[in-house]
Amino acid sequence: MELHGLNMLGGGPSPLPTEGDGFRALNPATGETLEPVFHDASPREIDEAFTLADAATDHLGTDRERRAGLLERIADALEGLGDALVERATQETGLPAGRINMERGRTCGQLRLFAKVLREGSYLEARIDHAQPDREPIPKPDIRQMHVPLGPVAVFGASNFPLAFSVAGGDTASALAAGCPVVVKAHPAHPGTCEMVGRAIADAIAACDLPAGTFSLMHGAGHGVGTGLVRHPKTCAVAFTGSFAGGNALLQESQKRSPIPFYAEMSSVNPVVVLPGAAAERGDAIAAGLQQAVCLGVGQFCTNPGVVFAVDDDATTAFVEKLGALLGEAPNATMLHAGIHASYVTGQQRLRAIEGVGHVGRDADDAGPGNADATPALFTCDADTFKEHPELRDEVFGPSTLIVRCASVTEIEQVVGSFLDGQLTATVHGTNDELDDAAALVGLLRDVSGRVIVNGFPTGVEVCPSMHHGGPFPATSDSRTTSVGTAAIRRFLRPICYQGFPQTLLPDELKDGNPCEVLRLVDGEWSRE
């Protein structure tokens, strides 16, 4: 596939004028510039993308089976891109081929999972209350409800998962599953990967005979394109994965327009509590697991464990030494781009400048030809230092973590309860006996997070019905929804109530006899009958 570098408008390369001078991707491992040139989408292109998307909404929203087929065909098409996709993605992200292949598997897996969700149909939350014409003092009408698509969705791809959270990632999959056309803002760090995936999606849409306006792809290196997508009057929802600064800036933009659902998954330090018995019993194993979690994807996971709380005792001293040694031995690795690496370096400098914060392990060394190679790092401080310095609660995006030595489990509970912001995840390691007494601590971890993990690690977000990838602000802008797992489809739906409808005008899912065999709440009872 030869990349054209153009924005994609409803299935094909955009014929409209673009904005600005253009930009190229860089290989962060080598510093090499990658062809072709990409151009920021112009206001006309953005407007046309949403006009096409709006026109596609009705058709796309009506046929669950066809949408299920679309999702499966997109998955097939992504697999059909073969090694060419891996090659471009590794060049643009510095991530190894094995990781890209695994991520493609996950991306295709979640597309196919949403196809199952569509066919199963309970996500529609169909409800029926039959009429009671003889009710006194007034008759009860026939009332039925199900969920319908919101309309066109603006999706912002993330840099750290160039497939699973990008053009055909979770937000696109769940929005298309819901029946919403999608306008994707391509991430400027991997525009070629975005184009390849975008063309695969467009081909699948054409093959399924769905409207071309179902999907458009807008490139943009500056802020203007993102602002334009959020503020377009036909945008019915926004889904973003990325930094707090980026998400919060778009949130502010969204507040300048009529209210729409705004879903940003932003920043989290994913606190880990190591209870003293666990530290004594298996401190080395926990250190080994943490080292892996901290270094996974060069620390560029939103679930990276960035703060670890432990009781200041001999076992913790040994645990810190072990973790320091493991991180000290871990090789440098290439981050997604020089900008993220620079932020990582700045973040470490910020920590080191705080009195009471110690650095364990080797100093940062050669950043490589692309100025993007990161050195893993471990920091330590005591609880007072953590309480006094709110900046220690901020995410340092990269292979780094901070151990906070507390006087007691009670102090850990106090810090968790009063000195943490909202988180995607929170983890506790304990012995069986410790866990038996951990209800209060788990309650505190639950209050600040969206997922609580026992004796595990937060990285590795399983894609399944029970996954919740969300959490209180600033982890996300809306703690009520998830960006991973089947419940994500709910982000892009709203209920509609049909009152007094003849059978012919009802959607099939709400007709008498349940021809679609979906789960429905009929006169207060759940049933597929």
Place this chain on the structure above:
Amino acid sequence: MELHGLNMLGGGPSPLPTEGDGFRALNPATGETLEPVFHDASPREIDEAFTLADAATDHLGTDRERRAGLLERIADALEGLGDALVERATQETGLPAGRINMERGRTCGQLRLFAKVLREGSYLEARIDHAQPDREPIPKPDIRQMHVPLGPVAVFGASNFPLAFSVAGGDTASALAAGCPVVVKAHPAHPGTCEMVGRAIADAIAACDLPAGTFSLMHGAGHGVGTGLVRHPKTCAVAFTGSFAGGNALLQESQKRSPIPFYAEMSSVNPVVVLPGAAAERGDAIAAGLQQAVCLGVGQFCTNPGVVFAVDDDATTAFVEKLGALLGEAPNATMLHAGIHASYVTGQQRLRAIEGVGHVGRDADDAGPGNADATPALFTCDADTFKEHPELRDEVFGPSTLIVRCASVTEIEQVVGSFLDGQLTATVHGTNDELDDAAALVGLLRDVSGRVIVNGFPTGVEVCPSMHHGGPFPATSDSRTTSVGTAAIRRFLRPICYQGFPQTLLPDELKDGNPCEVLRLVDGEWSRE
């Protein structure tokens, strides 16, 4: 019950200093001032209310059965207030005793309905995915999910339903059901009714041995109290029913703080389409139904049908004459307060000033001793006038409606598709043959509204599982949720995921063996087993 006029802090009269000079309720039918004096809540009272609410959250959130008992006991207590409540509410609102009694029945009914929802448990959306320790390349952990309360909720009571949308109304019932403590902003037009209901709630909380911080009641005649409730850092969600101006002002306030769910049900003209066959076949009956819907509650319903589209033919001429005659004969009736009446008069003047808008029926006459008696009104215009004057899309709160005469059904579709804002409801009247061809029109009505009604009237919002009382902005600030019906509980919940948990640490609803017998999605299958 002797009214004390004090704000209520966690179960009792507030001992803290209040703000401002105080205010009294007025009887809109007589103009008479009602004792006692009420005082705006002070910032200290607001802070204390949320501090108590925050402290109550954990206890309130854990015990579904106890919360179900609380809701039932509140209903009993409202009934126990007997005629005293009716007397005060009629004095403060001008609404007749029969209406207040009916509204109390509805209020108690929805409290008891939420008790059932709590015991049934499917609202928790429990999900379980069992571990697969042998999965390759990485084991799958045990993952479980259910919904938990958001935390303290600020509820703004509406003036037009002094019971069903006020202190113990739908928002309070659904928030308490969800497990969220509530701080209610009393409506200054019926503060005595608010105190009576608030004290009944506080008594029920004490009787159920739940924390006193579960409920507080803040009075306020000015904007400061509302702003204080929305901006308090411990406020986790806001629910408002009222005018667009009021809801939008609070929405702006909510955007100055960390993002929280903000639910405002604001304004809607609830379009009604009368197809030509229906107008010819039963124009008189539709006119009679419309007159009742327009005048119900002196037009002070959020589902009041404010705009009617019909084809400009002889049947419509007869229909307009009939409706004009019925509205012309309808007696004056007392609105909620002189301020609402003044807005109603201004709204009518706005319509009459537009060239092309005609007024049918008698002119407004004596506004009564309370300056609040409204004269029903009917206006007419053609489609071009409606298209040219966006102000004709604005709600006129009161017993008034506007007939828009269109050249054809196609023109009706065009106006519905392009010249309407978001609505709570949309209605179509047609013959069976007309409805067979009405899919496109119904699709357009669906796109702009939350509930579509066939051959009925939008007033009378049934409280049941399939009801959706919501709609696109500006009808509400969040089209994803409802303020009436059992699904309203979802407004105040967020999902939590438990990964790798031992049975002892899991909530009962997620334990193996399903001891609570709630509906759960287990490994992809819905089950109560």
